[in-house]
Amino acid sequence: MSDPERPLQTRAEEFLTLFTKGAELTRELVHENAHLRRRLLQMQQQTRLAARDPADWERHRRDLLHRIEGLEGERKETLSRLEELEHENEEFARRQVEVEQENNSLASLYVASFQLHSTLDLEEVLRIVVEIVINLIGAERFVVYLVDDKTGILEPVASEGEPAEGLVRIPLGQGILGGAALARGATCRDATASEDPSAPIVCIPLRIEDRPLGAIAIYNLLQQKDCFTPLDHELFNLLAGHAATAIFSARLYAQSERKRNTMQGLLQLLTK
Amino acid sequence: MQKLRILVVDDSPTMRLLLSMALRRQRTFELVEATDGMDALKKLSADSFDLALVDINMPIMDGFTLIELVRKNRDFQGLPIVVVTTEGASADRDRAIQLGADDYVTKPVQPNQVLRVVNALLKVN
Numbered sequence: 075m076s077d078p079e080r081p082l083q084t085r086a087e088e089f090l091t092l093f094t095k096g097a098e099l100t101r102e103l104v105h106e107n108a109h110l111r112r113r114l115l116q117m118q119q120q121t122r123l124a125a126r127d128p129a130d131w132e133r134h135r136r137d138l139l140h141r142i143e144g145l146e147g148e149r150k151e152t153l154s155r156l157e158e159l160e161h162e163n164e165e166f167a168r169r170q171v172e173v174e175q176e177n178n179s180l181a182s183l184y185v186a187s188f189q190l191h192s193t194l195d196l197e198e199v200l201r202i203v204v205e206i207v208i209n210l211i212g213a214e215r216f217v218v219y220l221v222d223d224k225t226g227i228l229e230p231v232a233s234e235g236e237p238a239e240g241l242v243r244i245p246l247g248q249g250i251l252g253g254a255a256l257a258r259g260a261t262c263r264d265a266t267a268s269e270d271p272s273a274p275i276v277c278i279p280l281r282i283e284d285r286p287l288g289a290i291a292i293y294n295l296l297q298q299k300d301c302f303t304p305l306d307h308e309l310f311n312l313l314a315g316h317a318a319t320a321i322f323s324a325r326l327y328a329q330s331e332r333k334r335n336t337m338q339g340l341l342q343l344l345t346k
Numbered sequence: 347m348q349k350l351r352i353l354v355v356d357d358s359p360t361m362r363l364l365l366s367m368a369l370r371r372q373r374t375f376e377l378v379e380a381t382d383g384m385d386a387l388k389k390l391s392a393d394s395f396d397l398a399l400v401d402i403n404m405p406i407m408d409g410f411t412l413i414e415l416v417r418k419n420r421d422f423q424g425l426p427i428v429v430v431t432t433e434g435a436s437a438d439r440d441r442a443i444q445l446g447a448d449d450y451v452t453k454p455v456q457p458n459q460v461l462r463v464v465n466a467l468l469k470v471n
Contacts, residue, residue, distance in 0.1 A: 182457070185360060205360040209361050
């Protein structure tokens with residue numbers, strides 16, 4: 075084949091391709107046109123039918139209203155359930171805080187009680203009482219008094235933040251502290267009231283049954299603590315009973331030890 | 347699972363018991379107790395710890411000195427330190443933080459409060 079013939083054939087092929095594409099496009103357009111005609115006819119028919127049958131429209135409307143009503147009901151129910159769940163959630167969170175608080179209190183009470191009964195040495199018991207009052211109650215200035223069995227006078231035996239000259243002996247039943255030592259429970263006044271710094275804000279009587287053993291007088295709290303908590307009141311009760319028992323046991327043990335030593339000494343003298 | 351070791355430094359046995367009880371609720375913690383700053387230094391040198399709870403007022407060596415020495419020692423520089431003390435003055439808090447304490451909790455403490463602080467520093471859930 076000669077060269078001048080080649081472009082003619084190429085052009086013929088291009089024309090054929092173009093023609094084929096044109097034919098395809100035309101077929102697609104005809105198909106689409108037929109589809110649109112059918113849709114138009116369907117819609118015209120629907121409109122005619124609907125217009126002819128208002129009862130059908132009414133039925134549709136009622137169905138839709140019914141459905142809306144149903145959905146409204148569901149929405150209300152869901153909202154109410156959500157509210158219930160929120161309420162339950164709040165209650166659960168509140169309970170959790172309470173349980174946590176209770177756990178904290180129990181831990182502090184357990185530690186205080188465990189420590190008080192961990193020794194039979196009076197000095198050690200008094201040191202533990204001081205530790206509890208500082209670390210668990212948060213007192214800055216306080217005095218622990220024990221009753222002298224012979225004189226019936228409250229003698230200061232341990233203190234914190236109180237100058238030595240401020241430590242005075244108090245007869246049982248006299249004054250605020252003397253009276254509070256005979257009371258059945260802790261005597262408290264407003265921890266923030268500071269009109270008289272010499273008056274204790276709380277007096278905890280130490281007693282076994284009807285026998286007064288002493289008292290703890292707290293004069294002020296650590297600066298970061300502004301009031302007593304429910305746990306503090308539990309600790310006052312614990313100290314009133316358990317500290318008294320621990321002190322009583324330690325004194326008894328010391329007495330029996332002294333007696334035992336005396337007996338041993340006597341025995342050694344006799345057996346020599 | 348390896349336990350996280352916490353050193354509780356307080357001269358009060360009552361506080362040591364309370365803090366140990368609070369932290370033992372978290373089973374991943376192992377507690378070691380020290381009675382003062384010097385005792386704490388010995389224990390820190392002998393073993394590795396993940397955190398220390400330090401009181402301020404202690405005999406032999408107080409908490410401030412302990413924090414200062416710990417921060418000067420390269421071996422313990424990354425050790426988180428939480429101060430647990432009765433000292434509520436802001437000057438004491440500032441001093442402790444300046445010396446290198448990571449947190450400052452004042453007594454009387456709530457066991458869960460200490461647990462929260464420790465968990466936050468150790469990134470424990």
